[in-house]
Every structure is written in structure tokens, then in C-alpha cells.
Amino acid sequence: MTVSIFVNLPVADLDRAVAFYEALGFEKNPMFSDETAASVKLNDAISVMLLTHAKWQGFTTRPICPPGSSEVSLALTCPSRDAVDAMVEAGAAHGGSADVNPPEDHGFMYQRTILDPYGHVWEPFWMDMSAIPDTTPRSADEGPQG
Structure with missing residues (x-):
């Protein structure tokens, strides 16, 4: 299933x-x-x-979060940087708020933020898995990280 x-x-x-x-x-x-x-x-x-x-x-029975608060951030993968931009722009044109957090561009990953009309945070992002930097810890005898 x-x-x-x-x-x-x-x-x-x-x-x-x-x-x-x-x-x-x-x-x-x-x-x-x-x-x-x-x-x-x-x-x-x-x-x-x-x-x-x-x-x-x-x-x-728990209260609904008041406007301006944040209870969760929902990240969605997108197939490209352009798709990230298109989703944020479409949301902003239909009552949402674009880029309440600054856009992030890490080269291998690009992310923006859109709030829906009720303040729910969505983070569409694109990532090139093959370009993620290798941050695997290495011992001194293994040489430099690649």
C-alpha cells in the first residue's frame, strides 16, 4: 500500500x-x-x-494559531527553479504572500516561501541531488573532502 x-x-x-x-x-x-x-x-x-x-x-479542542504565528512549514519538491518561481508567483497572485522568508539559493538547492491566505507556510524547492556537496566526515588519513 x-x-x-x-x-x-x-x-x-x-x-x-x-x-x-x-x-x-x-x-x-x-x-x-x-x-x-x-x-x-x-x-x-x-x-x-x-x-x-x-x-x-x-x-x-486546541486553539487555531493566531494570524502571524507559524505552526508548521510544508516543503514541496518542484522539478525546476522555474517551477518554484511559478508556484510562488501563482500563490501571490491568488491571495498568498510571497517570500515571507528570504529566497535561498545554495547552487544545488533553490527554495522560496509562500503563505496561503491564512498564514500556512509552504516552501517549494528544487534540488539537484547529484550536485549536493559531500560533507561526509573523514579521518585525517583519508585525505581532503571531495
Whole structure:
């Protein structure tokens, strides 16, 4: 069985949240959507459940994080630097906030940040696995790191 993840997020305006995630490339799944919740699917393994505050409070008595706080950062791989930029720009054009943390370019890895309209942090990133620096500890007799 393939393991899937359903990230559950509280939102104040369900329609606005769905529009934001669809702009990022997620697809609404009507099977798990109604007037209190919407499932948006990125691929067969990753879905986000957008829950109205009332629905969210049916799952937990813990308070919803206030605006300006951060409870989690969700990183998503992208196939290229351009795809990272496109996701952040699409999110910013649909009610999100781009680059709340400075973009990071490490050569082998490129990352930016987008907040959804409710302050949930997403970090699309691209990484060239073949270019990751070798940081394996070596003993003095093994010579310099490569």
C-alpha cells in the first residue's frame, strides 16, 4: 500500500482557500468536499484538507494559531527553479504572500516561501541531488573532502 498524506489546515473562507490551492496546481476532490471542508489533491500521495474553523474545532479542542504565528512549514519538491518561481508567483497572485522568508539559493538547492491566505507556510524547492556537496566526515588519513 502506498502511504499518502492528508495535511489538514483550518481556513476562514473555504472558497478563497480552494481558489488559492487550485492556482498552485492542486485539484479539488469532490469526493471529500462539502460546505465545511474541501480536499485539494496535488498528486496521488499528497492532499490538503481545508477545513472551516467550525469543522476544525470538531477534531480538536486546541486553539487555531493566531494570524502571524507559524505552526508548521510544508516543503514541496518542484522539478525546476522555474517551477518554484511559478508556484510562488501563482500563490501571490491568488491571495498568498510571497517570500515571507528570504529566497535561498545554495547552487544545488533553490527554495522560496509562500503563505496561503491564512498564514500556512509552504516552501517549494528544487534540488539537484547529484550536485549536493559531500560533507561526509573523514579521518585525517583519508585525505581532503571531495
